Amino acid sequence: MLSLDCLRLNSGLAGIRIRNAGLGPAIIRVATLYLDGEEVGPWEKQVVDPLRGTFAVWPNFTSLRQGKPIPVGQELMIFAVEDYVPTRDAEFWSAVTQRIRIHVQYESVYGNERHEAWFEGSPSYKPGIPWQGRNDAGSSIDGDAQTEPTQSL
Structure with a gap:
């Protein structure tokens, strides 16, 4: 069971995290980056590097x-x-809380089940971007002690 969330810790680490909270390994099949509601491509270096270059x-x-x-x-x-x-x-x-969305399709090593997980930013930063009728939210952790539920499907 994969989940994606954003976090910002008092130690200075901030960004997007993926976790496997399941009973077995997860095998990535497809991970897709969306920026400002538009599909950009796979979550791979050649696709994400242009975005990385826009930050300080x-x-x-x-x-x-x-x-x-x-x-x-x-x-x-x-x-x-x-x-x-x-x-x-x-x-x-x-960008992490409002503009970036990630869709991950994966399966278990124990079978050919198809699973998916979405990163949809922070619930407190919902800018009203339509997501094909979806109304569930990603999660955010801001500070070492505050947590919100992670979102996975």
Whole structure:
């Protein structure tokens, strides 16, 4: 069971995280980036790098290529700055919470089940972008102690 959320910790780490909270490894089949409601392409370096270059600090990036396994209990920061500074990185945080959406299709190693998970920013930053009738939200963690439920399907 994969979930995606955004977080911003007091330690300075901020960005998008993917977690496997299931009982077995998840195998990525397709991960798609949407920016401002438009499909951009797969969540891979050549597609995401132009976006990374628009921020004051070049964010760290982890690809979600087809066939990539995510082991049980693993958490990956797939798009993040390590030393978030509000004045410098406001545009980055705005993109994470309002502009970037990610759709991940995956399966279990135990069968050919098809699963999916969405990253849809922060519920408190819903800009009213229509998502083909979807009304569920991603989650956000802001600070070390505050949490909201993660969203997965």
